[in-house]
Amino acid sequence: MLRRSGVGILGGLLLFAAFEPIALPWLLPFGVACFAWALRDLSAPRAGLIGLCFGVSFYFTHIYWMSESIGTDAWLALAGIEAAFYGVLGALAPLLRRLPAWPLWMAAAWATMETVRSGWPFSGMPWGRLAFASIDTPAAPAVAWAGMTGLSFLLALLGFTLAAVAEDRARLRICAVVATLAVLVLPALLSYDVEESGKATVAVVQGNVPGPGNNILYDPLGVTENHVAATVDLATRVEQGDSPAPDFVLWPENSTASDPFSDSEVNAGIQRAVDAIRVPVVVGGMVSEGYDHVLNQGIVWDPVSGPGERYTKHHPVPYGEYIPFRDIWDPEFGQLALISRDMKSGTRTDPLDIAGIPVADAICFDVAYDDVMPAQVRDGAELLVVQTSNASFINTFQIEQQFAITRLRAIEAGRWLTVASTNGRTGVIDPDGSVVATAGIRTTAVLVEEVGLSTGLTPAMWLGPWPTRLLMMMTLGALAAGVVAYRRQRENDTDPLPERIEEPEGA
Structure with missing residues (x-):
């Protein structure tokens, strides 16, 4: 068992090395x-x-950034829960x-395990899915065909x-060739391209975070003012002909960090930026919902009509943005003392209308969940945007x-995708995953880029959750077949030997 445990631990470490910060994805199959x-x-x-053992060595290292940013208690609890899923699979x-x-x-059971732990307990934790290590590999284009679960x-x-x-x-040499072709060769040869139906120009603002850079609340008004100033400066450059005019502006x-509807100073700053640039600004705001709750929203702030359509974060982080079973915990224990209000989940699945463009929004960790952006794309989104803070993780490999x-x-x-972060990592990404433009970590920057708009659907978008459902059914069927095979083997092993029939003498 000691040797087996060592191999399991080695496998987990190899899988960890396939992801950032080491990013050696060719180690992934060896870890599995x-x-x-x-x-x-x-x-x-x-x-x-x-x-x-495998799960502990993989997950405790994979999300070690949580110990450096959120707290050791949260890291130990979450990594321990996620590691247990690999124990169940084992x-x-x-x-x-x-x-x-x-x-x-x-393989079907592994994908099913990832699906289950990505949604449970509470809102789950999708970090560490095998697909997420595949960027910049020949396998990555397969995600357009099969989705994250399929990949x-x-x-x-x-x-x-x-x-x-x-x-x-x-016996299995041919199977190895087939599997390699399916994962590494065919996706690269058969990448799926969606035809563009239009163009838009988007300005993505990274305003930066004052102070040490890892705490939005160090100077929340300063964060807002940085984004206002960067947007006003962009408006000046547009007027002078030094920058193309955007169709809309994306803030992170x-x-x-305070309610833009109740904080008059924040509200005035947003309005000043919108009046200067004269196009909608998608603001990232914390909006109060009664005394005990808050909403993390992307708000379309129009220069004429003011705040309009909103996207609310679907997947707040348990014990990071809300406290499950709050009544049973000591409110002064660890990180709980910092979370005075629970963040509510959003339910919107239709895209935002921003300057007449249907846009799919996701806020921070939402981007890792399969029920956020794909649903909006199937409902007509022609462009993707991500609003993220990441200030808490600024000195970690989570970014x-x-x-x-x-x-x-x-x-x-x-689809083209633009991501705005408070201080890193902001960027513009084209439909094949290439980074067209990016801003440096902990800098103030504005990226103004022309992006394509698309109305067509990739097979992954068209299929939606069906690959996941198919793999779950395959897993359940295989487990049932395995139980039957096990029982038959037990019956054969316990059947008494047939009695020996002695032949009569002289026969």
């Missing part, structure tokens, strides 16, 4: 293969323990490995097939992890 190899021929309890592996073509069923399935299939080949090279999440996910969303939807 180590997971599979360490589990072979083990009972369910022992396999579950090995899976947990415990189920003996049922799946006894089936023919077991890499297929294990995770293909990458897991590659890893499990690698393990199967190591166990029985002769927390560009107003690059989130930016990689953001780039994959552009490929998945076949």
